[in-house]
Amino acid sequence: MRAIVADDAVLLRSGVVAILGDAGFDVVAAVGTGPDLVAAALRHEPGLVVADVRMPPTHSDDGIVAVREIRRSLPGTAVVLLSQYVEAERAVDLFQEQPSGLGYLLKDRVIEIDDFLAAVHRVAAGGSAIDPAVVARLIGRPQKVAPLDRLTDRERDVLALMAEGLSNGAIGERLYLGLRTVETHVNGVFTKLGLFPAAEEHRRVKAVLAYLSAR
Known part of the structure; x- marks a missing residue:
């Protein structure tokens, strides 16, 4: 499966590229901004996108904006969004729109390679994955x-x-x-x-x- 990785943190981006490559994914592009992610996706039509929530140019929700645009143009694209923080509202909004083939994980989860890859494979197969920390935050409400x-x-x-x-x-x-x-x-x-x-x-x-x- 072709994959694209998007994160403005070069070390994390390189790490995710290496993890996916070792797991058998064909990483066709690695970018650092929301607009570059959209452009790369439209050019390569990947089966999987792994993207940071907060990227340039605004460092707010550029990853989410890009993913929404990609899924409108390429509705079969599986997406794993990575976030530095527990942002439960963003997770709820995304899963209400289109839950299949969607994951929302904290960046710390990437360090746990087996768990991260299990979530990626589940999402790539059309399932969903939500970070336990996000679930825990919602449970407490x-x-x-x-x-x-x-x-x-x-x-x-x-x-x-x-x-x-x-x-x-x-x-x-x-x-x-x-x-x-x-x-x-x-x-x-x-x-x-x-x-x-x-x-x-x-x-x-x-x-x-x-x-x-x-x-």
């Missing part, structure tokens, strides 16, 4: 969405791990639960959030978005 208040503590634990992008099997391993038990809790989450029979992945995304959107 008062919940305004009534259906979430009806979840048991265990269902909330399961939903938090769903928000990290874990499969039912991985959730079971993390919580030391059998697969059938995890499936029961997941179905409980769907029922209490009013997400009735539909495609499993579709309901899963909606459940995570409901969770992330709670204030």
